[in-house]
Amino acid sequence: xxxxxxxxxxxxxxxxxxxxxxxxxxxxxxxxxxxxxxxxxxxxxxxxxxxxxxxxxxxxxxxxxxxxxxxxxxxxxxxxxxxxxxxxxxxxxxxxxxxxxxxxxxxxxxxxxxxxxxxxxxxxxxxxxxxxxxxxxxxxxxxxxxxxxxxxxxxxxxxxxxxxxxxxxxxxxxxxxxxxxxxxxxxxxxxxxxxxxxxxxxxxxxxxxxxxxxxxxxxxxxxxxxxxxxxxxxxxxxxxxxxxxxxxxxxxxxxxxxxxxxxxxxxxxxxxxxxxxxxxxxxxxxxxxxxxxxxxxxxxxxxxxxxxxxxxxxxxxxxxxxxxxxxxxxxxxxxxxxxxxxxxxxxxxxxxxxxxxxxxxxxxxxxxxxxxxxxxxxxxxxxxxxxxxxxxxxxxxxxxxxxxxxxxxxxxxxxxxxxxxxxxxxxxxxxxxxxxxxxxxxxxxxxxxxxxxxxxxxxxxxxxxxxxxxxxxxxxxxxxxxx
Amino acid sequence: xxxxxxxxxxxxxxxxxxxxxxxxxxxxxxxxxxxxxxxxxxxxxxxxxxxxxxxxxxxxxxxxxxxxxxxxxxxxxxxxxxxxxxxxxxxxxxxxxxxxxxxxxxxxxxxxxxxxxxxxxxxxxxxxxxxxxxxxxxxxxxxxxxxxxxxxxxxxxxxxxxxxxxxxxxxxxxxxxxxxxxxxxxxxxxxxxxxxxxxxxxxxxxxxxxxxxxxxxxxxxxxxxxxxxxxxxxxxxxxxxxxxxxxxxxxxx
Numbered sequence: 001x002x003x004x005x006x007x008x009x010x011x012x013x014x015x016x017x018x019x020x021x022x023x024x025x026x027x028x029x030x031x032x033x034x035x036x037x038x039x040x041x042x043x044x045x046x047x048x049x050x051x052x053x054x055x056x057x058x059x060x061x062x063x064x065x066x067x068x069x070x071x072x073x074x075x076x077x078x079x080x081x082x083x084x085x086x087x088x089x090x091x092x093x094x095x096x097x098x099x100x101x102x103x104x105x106x107x108x109x110x111x112x113x114x115x116x117x118x119x120x121x122x123x124x125x126x127x128x129x130x131x132x133x134x135x136x137x138x139x140x141x142x143x144x145x146x147x148x149x150x151x152x153x154x155x156x157x158x159x160x161x162x163x164x165x166x167x168x169x170x171x172x173x174x175x176x177x178x179x180x181x182x183x184x185x186x187x188x189x190x191x192x193x194x195x196x197x198x199x200x201x202x203x204x205x206x207x208x209x210x211x212x213x214x215x216x217x218x219x220x221x222x223x224x225x226x227x228x229x230x231x232x233x234x235x236x237x238x239x240x241x242x243x244x245x246x247x248x249x250x251x252x253x254x255x256x257x258x259x260x261x262x263x264x265x266x267x268x269x270x271x272x273x274x275x276x277x278x279x280x281x282x283x284x285x286x287x288x289x290x291x292x293x294x295x296x297x298x299x300x301x302x303x304x305x306x307x308x309x310x311x312x313x314x315x316x317x318x319x320x321x322x323x324x325x326x327x328x329x330x331x332x333x334x335x336x337x338x339x340x341x342x343x344x345x346x347x348x349x350x351x352x353x354x355x356x357x358x359x360x361x362x363x364x365x366x367x368x369x370x371x372x373x374x375x376x377x378x379x380x381x382x383x384x385x386x387x388x389x390x391x392x393x394x395x396x397x398x399x400x401x402x403x404x405x406x407x408x409x410x411x412x413x414x415x416x417x418x419x420x421x422x423x424x425x426x427x428x429x430x431x432x433x434x435x436x437x438x439x440x441x442x443x444x445x446x447x448x449x450x451x452x453x454x455x456x457x458x459x460x461x462x463x464x465x466x467x468x469x470x471x472x473x474x475x476x477x478x479x480x481x482x483x
Numbered sequence: 484x485x486x487x488x489x490x491x492x493x494x495x496x497x498x499x500x501x502x503x504x505x506x507x508x509x510x511x512x513x514x515x516x517x518x519x520x521x522x523x524x525x526x527x528x529x530x531x532x533x534x535x536x537x538x539x540x541x542x543x544x545x546x547x548x549x550x551x552x553x554x555x556x557x558x559x560x561x562x563x564x565x566x567x568x569x570x571x572x573x574x575x576x577x578x579x580x581x582x583x584x585x586x587x588x589x590x591x592x593x594x595x596x597x598x599x600x601x602x603x604x605x606x607x608x609x610x611x612x613x614x615x616x617x618x619x620x621x622x623x624x625x626x627x628x629x630x631x632x633x634x635x636x637x638x639x640x641x642x643x644x645x646x647x648x649x650x651x652x653x654x655x656x657x658x659x660x661x662x663x664x665x666x667x668x669x670x671x672x673x674x675x676x677x678x679x680x681x682x683x684x685x686x687x688x689x690x691x692x693x694x695x696x697x698x699x700x701x702x703x704x705x706x707x708x709x710x711x712x713x714x715x716x717x718x719x720x721x722x723x724x725x726x727x728x729x730x731x732x733x734x735x736x
Contacts, residue, residue, distance in 0.1 A: 277541055352562050352640075353610035359606055368593045368602050372584055373575045385575055394586050406694045410546055411574040435697070457697065463666035465697045466547050481574060482546045 003104040007144035008132045009097050013037055013068050016076050017246050019128025020258045027064040028056055036068055064246045065136040081233045081239055083123050086272045092230040100139040116305045137166050147177050171197025239332040248324030252316045260309055264329040267305045279333030285458030286323030299356035299391035301336045314364035357481050359391045382413040408467045408481025415478035425477055432458035514644055518554020521688050526683030536633035536642050538658040540649040542665040550692035553718035563615025567591040567603045569618055596620045607643050608635035616644045626655055633657045670697055
């Protein structure tokens with residue numbers, strides 16, 4: 001059987017601004033200087049939808065106002081629809097406030113209608129939006145029936161003749177609440193009609209002559225007599241969600257709670273797609289000017305909320321907001337397919353924790369250099385070592401062979417020039433004692449200026465030994481390392 | 484028939500008899516063998532206390548002090564070996580020669596001492612580092628900070644060695660093990676146990692940390708010139724390598 005589920009968000013323009021806020025300030029969303037929706041605090045001050053904005057301002061001193069943004073509402077509907085893509089792949093956005101889900105083919109998968117409705121309710125629960133569901137045999141019928149309690153349309157589905165039951169229920173719909181243009185509704189109610197049933201009893205061609213072809217098409221789609229082709233949502237490659245604040249947030253502490261909500265949405269998105277990410281980007285958009293961006297990276301792809309939030313929080317500690325934030329945007333980096341869980345059946349009792357988590361945490365400390373040395377097959381000691389970020393994969397090249405003699409334990413890079421006083425080298429006013437043994441080193445003879453060095457070992461009066469060398473070209477002595 | 488000695492031995496093996504000197508058996512402390520038999524002998528635990536803070540009080544500049552730890556590093560339990568705020572860069576080849584895998588090595592450095600202190604605490608507590616050697620500025624050596632480091636190291640199963648000055652020997656410290664290290668006589672490391680768990684302290688030892696040729700070199704003639712003066716001899720003309728050939732191919736043999 002054909003069955004559609006419609007989800008309507010009656011308070012969408014207002015709730016997009018108030019979700020995640022506690023307490024909700026007195027706030028109205030207006031369109032053409034008229035109040036469209038008012039928050040609870042604003043309604044308590046006596047503000048009603050339909051009121052002039054100027055009147056509302058006189059009723060409440062600290063009233064926050066926001067202009068309606070249909071683009072934002074449509075984007076929010078898209079994101080809400082993406083949450084439902086694992087209920088059915090056929091999710092369609094019906095602006096200004098509804099989502100239409102073709103669930104006829106998915107009932108058996110979920111074990112019936114009720115489990116499916118429960119799953120849908122769970123996915124919508126943490127969106128911060130109030131939703132009104134409705135069922136119907138066609139998309140338009142389902143949307144009209146969101147105006148009634150879900151129990152009514154659900155009862156029709158379980159009736160002996162569902163088609164007739166839905167039609168009877170639709171017939172009871174008052175004309176004033178139908179999703180039709182205001183003018184058409186006025187023209188329909190003018191002769192004294194009250195419900196949709198009374199219209200349906202009229203001869204169609206007369207109705208078409210009087211109210212136009214558009215009404216007839218709408219009626220045929222509503223009743224399923226004409227096909228209703230819809231465009232379905234394609235899942236987005238990368239996650240992107242945003243939170244707008246009625247009052248710009250100047251302090252980073254105020255961002256933690258909305259960040260948690262956005263990260264939870266990201267985790268849900270990633271779980272459904274069985275993906276992980278290695279980077280997320282936070283954009284802090286002020287009222288004017290360019291957005292400030294903060295990137296949080298991890299060494300290994302991950303999808304858990306807690307660690308992402310902890311790393312974000314640590315980054316925030318050292319972030320200075322240039323401007324108060326009006327919109328907070330979370331964008332994920334390129335998604336990677338989630339690795340199959342490779343856990344061992346028997347873990348070693350003394351196994352160490354995952355070191356990448358430590359590297360991730362250390363990377364959020366500003367001014368901390370955290371490196372792992374990487375060796376190269378170079379004969380000059382100072383050229384043989386380079387720094388590597390421990391979060392990157394280790395080098396594939398094999399480690400160079402170990403030298404025959406004992407290398408110094410500490411390396412000076414670059415080598416430190418030492419002056420010669422009389423027969424002795426001097427380091428910080430201390431004369432260094434020569435030890436026997438000399439090594440000559442020459443390499444890179446094909447270069448125009450090949451390095452030729454004479455290595456010696458010396459002892460500091462404090463009791464430790466150093467390796468020094470003389471550059472044969474300049475005659476200058478250098479301290480290479482300390483044993 | 485039981486002799487008095489065997490009955491005493493029998494008594495001593497009773498599980499309810501606690502022997503004050505037998506720190507190894509009764510402490511339950513995890514121990515990391517130091518690799519120096521004399522040192523293991525001198526420490527009541529039989530090695531480094533593997534989890535917690537250990538203080539090395541250095542008498543003057545003592546760059547070879549780290550050599551005391553080298554034999555223990557290969558036993559480091561597949562954990563990281565972290566050097567935080569080291570005064571110079573450790574030579575990876577020397578550490579690799581001592582048996583440490585360079586992939587296990589992590590070098591931390593920060594201009595702000597507080598950041599370094601925080602990084603040390605997080606490393607120690609993360610349960611990924613087996614050994615952490617820290618050079619922290621003296622003003623951070625307050626007992627409160629040391630207590631935090633000790634707790635973090637216990638939590639993260641890490642041997643945390645803090646390098647301090649011998650002048651701080653009188654300062655109270657939560658570290659169960661404190662050693663005073665001195666690089667005189669040359670080539671050796673003089674170790675004095677200032678405080679240790681499981682019994683009395685005050686042991687003194689000399690450990691040969693440097694290779695033989697650096698410890699007792701033969702007499703050097705006093706008139707030994709530092710090195711011959713560089714002689715500017717014309718360089719023999721080397722055949723320029725043909726383009727596209729490896730330089731080594733030109734060498735005979």
